[in-house]
Amino acid sequence: MLDLWAEEFFWLHVYLILAFGDYPALAKLMxxxxxxxxxxxxxCEIHGVCAPGVKVYYIPLFQPNGSMSPADLPMHNHTTFIKQANQVLAVTTINKANELAKEHSIKGIWVLSSLSSLNFLLSFPFNFMHLIFENLIPNLVQHYTGTFKDLDCGAKEYLIPQEEWLEICAAGESSGNTIPTAFRAWIPNLKTDYSSMTAEKWALWAMWLAPILLQDCFPNWKYYDHFMKLIHLINKCVSWVLKQSELEEIRVGFQEWVEEYEE
Incomplete structure (x- = not known):
């Protein structure tokens, strides 16, 4: 590389330390x-459970063989990850390799493992956009409207009455008339045009509109309070500046939020 200030060439050493993507992309990389x-x-090494007749795993903290604390999960580390991957590669039969791959959810070692700058846990962080704005927030909306895989719909008084939800959707759509386009994407009607929602639109809806639109809509106030705790944490995560003390607040805050969610 050329150092224009010193007017001389120098060797530039580049190290790959992070890889980003949605979860399917990261799974392929790893x-x-x-x-x-x-x-x-x-x-972590938390395992999923399946409901009878269902093939998709759900990963609850409260499991049949005992509950887990989000503050004390059985954690992976770089060494154990590589060790488990090598175990899958070392077996001599396909059936045994498939059994180990299912147990560890690791199929083998990728070429990137040869890079000493990569830590196979810390170098592949979750993508906040997909994790929160294209997964968690839409799933919560489906819970609140009784459309999340027929899972316990409304049994705990978190189901928003249909008439009120229609009003919320209409108000969200009409909000575009008073918000300058430089600040946001237009929010569609969630009832009639749900598929048009993008991560950007979910972020706007969740952080700026929902705290007002969902107020007094739940039969039990604690579910609105629970939602607002999440929005507080999201706002912390996307802020431009974070103090060291706020990192601990975010970590503990999400642990408490998940425990309250599963109660």
Whole structure:
């Protein structure tokens, strides 16, 4: 490379330290089986459970063999990840390799493992856009409207009455008339044009519109309070500046939020 200030050439050493993408992309990079598998997380060894007759795994903290604390999960590390991957490669039969791959959700070692600058856990962080704005927020909306896989719809008083939800959708759509286009994408009617929602639109809806639109809409106030705790944490995560003390607040805050979600 040329140093224009010193007017001389120098060797530039480049190190790959991070890889970003949605979860399916990261699973391919890390040679993991994916987010629908028995042990889908690259950071911890929590296992999924299936309902009778259902093939998709759900990863609850409260499991049949005992509950887990989000503050004390059985964690992976770089060494154990590589060790488990090598175990899959070392077996001599396809059936045994498939059994180990299912147990660990790791199919083998990718060429990137030869780079000493990469840590196979810390170098592949979750993508916040997909994790929060294209997964968590839409799933919560489906919970609130009774459309999330017929899972316990309304049994805990979190189901928003249909008439009120229609009003919320209409108000969200009409908000575009008073928000300058430089600040946002237009929010469609969630009832009639749900498929048009993008991560950007979900972010706007969740952080700026929903705190007002969802107020007084739940039969039980604690579900609105729970939602607002999430929005507080999201706003912390996307802020331009974070103090060291706020990192601990975010970490503990999400742990408490998940525990309250599963109660």
């Amino acid at each position: 040679h993991m089986k994916g987010h629908n598998d028995l042990c889908p997380c690259q950071f």
